[in-house]
Amino acid sequence: MFDNEVDDSKNIPTLIIKPPKKWVPVDFQELWNYRELLLSFTRRDIKIRYKQTALGFLWAIIQPLFMMLIFTIIFGGFAKIPSDGIPYPLFSFAALLPWMLFSEGLTRSTMSMVANSNIITKVYFPRLIMPISGILSPLVDFAVSITILILMMAYYGFVPTINVIFLPLFILLALATSLGVGLWLSALNVKYRDFQYTVPFIIQLWMYASPVVYPASMLPQSIRFLYGLNPMAGVIEGFRWALLGTAVPSSMIFVSVCVVVVLLVSGMFYFRRMEQYYADIV
């Protein structure tokens, strides 16, 4: 029988399972160990996205292209909204790219925990992988549509300035924003399914609160840095600066980065807290 036996004390447990604590920090080492799984989930989402569609990855282009068309007609044409001296189609498309990266990532990461509940209730892995893979998979769409932007820039004779080297940082900032918000919403969505219905609505409102169809320069200079409280404002203006050479929005970006850091850190703690009760409430 297996009681009353000598236990070798040199043996160190590989794992201790204990009742949940209120606030748990993220175990980045463990997250790193599971990087292959993160890639597997991301690859799965990319593969199944356009399965059984006739147009396949063309959809990644069609959506922003049509939005750009509509914006150009309505906001550029009828409403005569200024565009910092840049042709309106280019002006709006350069904003739509990071915007769609953000909104797709936000939608997918918010849904990720509930949509994958059949897996999460059957096997352990760091749950953070789910929302992270949610923000990573839209990168493929982003890569496809950025080729369109390059073609458009060539058409309008725009040569990017040296600032283009900062572009990856703004992509990162867009991803971090969608993860920060996605962590909160995915965790809240586990408990309150209301959040999955609010996401399309949030995204729509947020888009008009971001300088997608209008430039940030429409706001008075004095309060423009406050606009950075919306991190996507920093991202979009940063994109335009890096690619199209508009005015540098440095104060806005600084505020945006701070907001994103707060969102990410708080989101991670909240997510980790929810994660422990996940299987009992999902």
Add this chain to the structure above:
Amino acid sequence: MTQKIAIRVNNLSKKYRLGRSEEKYHTFRDVIVNLLKAPLNVFQSAPPEEGFWALKEVSFNVHKGDVVGIIGRNGAGKSTLLKILSRITTPTEGEVAIYGRVGSLLEVGTGFHPELTGRENIFLSGSILGMRKREIEEKFDEIVKFAEIEKFIDTPVKRYSSGMYVRLAFAVAAHMDTEILLVDEVLAVGDAAFQKKCMGKMGDVAQEGRTVLFVSHNMGAISALCNTSILISDGKLRFKGSPSDAIDLYLQSTGQENEKQIMFNDDPRKEICILSVQVGPVGSNRKETIELDDDVELTIKYNVKRDLQGTNIYVGFDHKGVNIFNFWDIDYDKNLFLMRNRGLYTLKVLVPNNFLNLGQWTISVDAGRPGIGTIDKQHHCLHFLIENYSKDMTNSGLSGGSVIAPISVQTISE
């Protein structure tokens, strides 16, 4: 001899919350409404909630190389224990120390996606189960061969037959090589030949000296595979020791239950009404289980409310959704067909032992009048299990394949 410990479970308890607040999904509206109703409640700590202890102060140790069978009735806490050990849910109290890599197999086909091909699913499911990409690559051919799906490896699994799907799913899981393996009743998949293969694979795993925790209702599998066993009931550890002792205790503890029975209301509109159907082993009033070696008795009570000409009672036996055999009571007594006086009747059916094979059987009963039609119909009204715990049938074709088992075989060496 000192043995190394693989799992140490110390005073483990798990409480599930019950009551209104957890019964339905939380909606944000509820929170807001509650907030408006009683704004001050937010600042008070929540009242202690009614709870249900799925596990209560469970402690045990598992040594390296042990194959532990966990038995208990449905709802006893077996799955909760496995869920805590595999870190899907957290305990409320207590602690578990685990020494070694854990792989858990709580379901066959975790993470399979219908749109992906067999190949893609092997890699996806493998990595979800905690295997490294390199590890999966090494075992890839073996997995495909085990699942017998070589030709369809690049076909989306949504086009697979259910048998192929399950075989592939099990094959991936069976090739996990963690030091500790947690398995929840997943062997009951696929056809007979594949089940046999799965049991064989489990046997191999047990031989390799890996630590296995194995939840099952299949007592035959427990006694064949496990070298030690744990009995859980009502969230508490009742017994740990040899599988045969644990199984005996388990069967005794479930013995107070009556034979399986179902009652129906007497419908005044019907001239014949089935009142009850009952099934059980002959000659034992203690056991709930019916074993292969038991004669099975079926008792059907019905009410005939007026004198009727031409009546029959139909009884059908289904196994795995297929009607295996059926008969009418008038097959055995032609007089009943001519005239049936009003009154209460009991129909007793005796099925000899070693006839119905292992697994779930379903009874259908109806009462009717030839030429007129069915009057009272209770189809698929009663399910019962034919079980086996006394025989080692791990490598037997009987353990899942054929429908009936009316065989007596002797090998005589001359």
